[in-house]
Structures are given as C-alpha cells and as structure tokens.
Amino acid sequence: MARRERVVRMSVEQPLWRALTAYRVLTMGYAVLLCVFGWRHYERHWVAVAYLAVMCVWTLATLPQVANAVSCTRRFLAADLTIALTGILLTPLADEQVRSMDGSTLPSIWTAGAVLAYAIKGGWRWAGLASSLVAVANVVERGHPTRDTLHNVLLVWVASIAIGYVVEVARASERTLARALEIEAATRERERLARDIHDSVLQVLAMVQRRGTALGGEAAELGRMAGEQEVALRTLVAGGLIRTSYVSEDESEGAVVRLVEEPEQPESASDDIDLRTLLAPRAGARVTLADPGAPVPLPAPAARELAAAVGAALDNVRVHAGAAARAWILVEDWGDEVIVTVRDDGPGIPEGRLAQAEGEGRMGVALSIRGRLRDLGGTAELISVPGQGTEVELKVPRAPRAPGEQRGKAGAK
Template identity: 45%
Template sequence: MQQGLQAPMWRAIGAYRITSLIYVAVLIVRNVDQYANPLATGPVFALMVGWTAFATAAFARPQWRRWPLLIVDLAVALAVVVAGPFVIGQTALSDGVPTLAVTWLGAPVLTWAVSGGRRRGVAAALVLGAADISVRDQLHPSTLNGLALMLLAGFVVGLVARLAVEAEERMQRAIQLEAATRERERLARDIHDSVLQVLALVQRRGAHLDGEAGELARLAGQQEAKLRMLIADGPAGPPPAEEGDADLRAVLGRFASDTISFASPATPVLLPSRAAEAVRAAVNATLDNVSRHAGQHARAWVLLEDDTSTITVSIRDNGPGFPPGRLEEAASQGRLGVAQSIRGRIADLGGTVEIFSTPGDGTEVELHIPRP
C-alpha cells in the first residue's frame, strides 16, 4: 500500500497511543486501591509504556509495517487484557472498575485497519473484543459498548485508509499523464520544426512527378499525415468503463490518412486493451496488403460498427482484387499473412473473418469480434 496520504494516519495513531496511555495512568492512580494485586500493576503498566514507545517509533517507518510487527502489537494488547483479572480481580471488575487497557486497546485495531483496510481492522477488533469478554465472569453493557466502538473504528478507519490509497493511485496516474502530455507537446514542437516540414516539402516538390519520384512524394505525404496524427494523439474521448479497456475509435483512428478514410460510431467502442491491440494488428496487416497489392493509387475505407453482441471492422479497398482460391493457393505456398496475421488474431478473440473479392472490383475484409 502506498504511504503518501496514509502518513498523517500513522502519526495520528502514534498520538492516540500516547494519549490513551496517559488516560490509563490516570485510571490506575484513581482505582489502584480497589485492585486485588496492586503491586502487579507496575510490571503491566511498564510493558504498556515500553511497547507504546517502541510501537510509535516502529510504525513511523514504512518498511516495518509488516505482519511480524502487526502480530506482536496485537499480542501485547492481548497480554494486557489477560492480565486484567489477575491484577484487578474479578470482584472489582464485576463492580465496574475499568480494565487496565481500556482505550489503549484501540491502537492495534487502528494499525490493522490502516495497514490492511476495513476487513483487517474488524478482525483485530473481534479478536480483542472476544478476549476481553472471555476474561470476565459476567457481561456488562459497557463491555459490549467497547466492542461495538472497536468494530466501528476498525471498519471506518479501514475504509478511509483504502480510499486514501485509491486516491493516491489516481493522483499518481494523473501526474504521469500530465508529464506524458508535456513530453508529447515538446516532441511535437521539435518534430514540427524539422521532420514534418521536410516531409511536406518532399510531397509538394514531387507531387507532379511520375515514376519512383512521384511514388516517394506520395509516401512522404502519407507519412506526414500519420506523423501528425501520432504526435497529436492524446487521451481522447471519455474515460474507459473500467481500467484496462481501450476505445477502438482511438486505436483504429490512427490509421486515417489522405489515402485511408475512417468512420466510427459517436459513442465509445470499448474492448480490453489486449483485444484492441489484436484488432489493431489485424487491421494493420490488412492495410499493408492494400498498399502492397493495390499500387500507388490505392485507397482504403475502414468502417467500425458496434452492436450489442458483436463489433465489426470492415476494410474495403479499390485494388485489383483476386480470383477465388487465391488465398488457399498462397497458404499452400507458405505465405500465411492472411491466415496468421488476420484470421489467427481474430480467431484468438473468438471472432471470424470474411473476405470478399472479385478481380477488378477491389477487396473487402470484415472482422467480426464478439464482445467479451
């Protein structure tokens, strides 16, 4: 558990230990004449003083807040509870004389709650409360009230501690996001002043040329558009429904360029991050096939659709297409780009791939991904 926002809680528990010990001392001075063994009060109180000093210093160190120290803290409190009937006597306890520990018992409950949340705090309260009840020969309402207060303290303080941890984690993510955004802006300025201007110049100077020079100019224009999208792409759209999800609109939208059109719904299309990455890789492999086979005038259209049970990604191009049986022939020759890069990735998600192509009419690839 993170320690930043919890540090004031640990300091407060230390202050509580010292204050409750002073209260115990006042009660001992006031009631010692009613104790069955008043001389035994000294060793027990000395144990409480020594442990209060040690525990206050030990719990101030984050690396020491582990199970061994927590268990010893609870054991010392149990020892004081068990010693109560011997020092005070059952008769005095039955007459309403306070136990030796009284409010000092709350410190282990608080440490367990802050270190592990409400469940651990409630568990410590139940252990101490059961021990306090077991050493009495009869049950008083004040005993039940003390148990109820310890249970409430363990639950509430544990809940607050857990919320503090979650708040600190969110704050840390926000700080990292802000730092990444600033770095992206810095890189964007540097790239704009150098790489983008060169790519734009190459595209303008070579746009009217034929042959390889014209092809290089076209590729420079595509890379300029993709690079602009990359450096401008930040956390877009609403936050994901749950941690680990990704919006396919943002993931696939990065393919948009002057030769690739992208259309998507107005609302987020969420998939787990790993599934979204597999879909992106399959679409990337499909678009690579388009650029490789459709020539310098190739264009592609990517359409993202979402319904209640299935997400569909359609990729259509204006390339030459291919005759029936061509994919099977390529697979038999060991060329497994479609079989592995596209079909394999979507099959791993439980989906299917449909490919429609006619010579001279381009190709359309449909990826059907079921919702998890």
C-alpha cells in the same frame, strides 16, 4: 544534458500513521494515570506495575514501527495485539473487583491503538479481525457481558472497520489520481514533441511532397515517399507512443509518479530576453515587423515559445495563403501582458476547416500555436474571413512592471 526525473509522492495514509503514533503515546500516559488514581483498588499492585511497565517500554521502543506501512509488519501487529489482549485478561488478576464494578482494564483505551494499526495497515477486514479478538477478550475478562462492555466493544469494532474502509477508499483514490497525473504528463510531452516535430520535420516532409509532385518523374516518387513518412510520423505522435512518466506504489509513501522532465535551458528562467531579437529574423520581403521601438523583455522560456508560435503562424501563411501572400507582425507591450498579432492578406480559412485539420492529425494551429500559448498561461485567438485574410492574436501574461516604467505600443503599419 541528461533528462531529470521528478518524483511526486502522494500518501493519504501517512498522516494517519503520525496520528496513530501520537495516539499510542497519549493513551499510554492515560492508562498510567488511571492506575495511579485507582491504586487503592488493586489487590495485586505488582501485576499492574509489571504490565504497565512492559506496555510503556513496548510503546516507546516501537514508535518507529508505526511510522509507516513498511515498518508496521505483520509480526509487529501480532505482538502488539497480543500485549493488548494480555493486559485485558490480566486485569481481574490485579483487581478482583473490576468485574463487579465494571471498571477499566489495565491497558484501557491503549488497546484501540493496536486495532487501529490493523485498520490502517490492512483495511477493514484486518480491523474486523483485530476488534473481534478484543471483543472476545473483554467478554472473557468480565465473565459475563454487561451493557457498558458491549457498548465499548461495539464502538471499537465499528470505528476500526470504518477507518479501515476509509483507508482502502483513500488508497484507491490515490492510485486513480496518480494515473491521471501520468496521463497528463504523457499528454503534455506528446504535445511538446508534436509542436517541435511540426515546426521542423513535418514541414520539410510536406514541402518535399509538394515539390516532388510538381517536378514529376523520380522526384514525384520521392515526394510520395515523403508523404507516406509524414503520415506515419503524425500517427506516431498522435498515437501517444511516447511514455514520459510511470506510476509505482511504495508502501511507505503511497502512490509514486515519476515524471521525466526535459533538461533545463542554459539560461535561468528568470533571465529576460528581448522578444524583438527573436522576431527580427522573421521579417523579410513579404513579412513586415512592427514593434514598440523599445525592448520587450520576457522570461527566456516564454519568449522562445512565443517566437516559435509566431513562426508556426507564418508557416501556415506560406503553406496555405500562397507564395504571393503578405504578412504583418505587430508587437504590443502592455506591461502586464505582451500581445503579438500575425495578419496576412491570403484567402482566409473556410469555416470548419480548422476542426477538420485537427481531425486529420494536422496540428499546426492546435499544438504549435494554441498549445504553446496554453502552456504559458496565455491565449491564441484566430479570426479569419474567407477572402479577407487571417489574423492570429497571441497574448502572454507576465508580472506587472514597477511603477514609472515605460511601456510602448507599436503603431499599425
């Protein structure tokens, strides 16, 4: 089954475009109401009616243009601002007393919508340019700058530049978050592949190296080559040469993170598997399995990952505790969580050895065990005393069972 691609879109400015759309419609209605209530003050009614008709038709017809950054083109912005400036300059023609009475212009606060579109589209620099043109038009319309005119111009200028700056900061934060998601996705994929490779290829190469060295002759050369390939493969996995996501930028949707996901398992994630059936093959002459005697159901992905972590712990016993070491697997079902403990009677782990192994790129405990449990929301605790063996406790949480359902606990053997 082919891999699936999950697309995560992040656009902090999209809500701003929706708000701008609503603002343009509301301020259009406000400008019309101002004209209706101030109808008796107009000397040339036809000028006001003609302009407001054009403004209303333009506003409603261009609603899709302010839906996102792609639709809001430079040509549209120029035309929109031109209509706003024209309305300001036509105001004295419709109402000759507006200069002396310091009244509202024909477009009123609808003009700010054109300036805000510049701010959202191009940032604070575009906003500064548009608001400056509006300021010049207002001064020309008044004939002489008044206190209220300067106050309104300054308010539009500061507000538009501030919004433009916030949009630029939001876009930068959006890109940073997208990069962080990309890094996180790549890291998780590397860890998943590292676990799988550790549980198969690396273990085989390490075994070939040890056996070849012990046999000597041509086998020793094969062992040396296997050791070199093991180091190269560890370096490849740890170096992060696997890219599982990438970031692109879509003007209409902001930053876009495309995550490549593994194909789904044939069984549904809601299907339960009895954990005992996955752990039973691990039992043998030197591995004792103690389970509750009743099914231990877990969702299929969680059960497989937990069983794989147990397998990784047993691999560590065989590799580091010696062929004569014995191991015990204890399964406990507590309803809200499942605990699996793997204990051995080997020589134990010297203090500081785990940190040293991680530094050398040996990922058995770090990824094959702890990484798997972390992805399941569980924990992995390792207790080792030199000369007294090692104990690994794996805990996986799950939803509580229905009341009355039996839960079991295996006795220690």
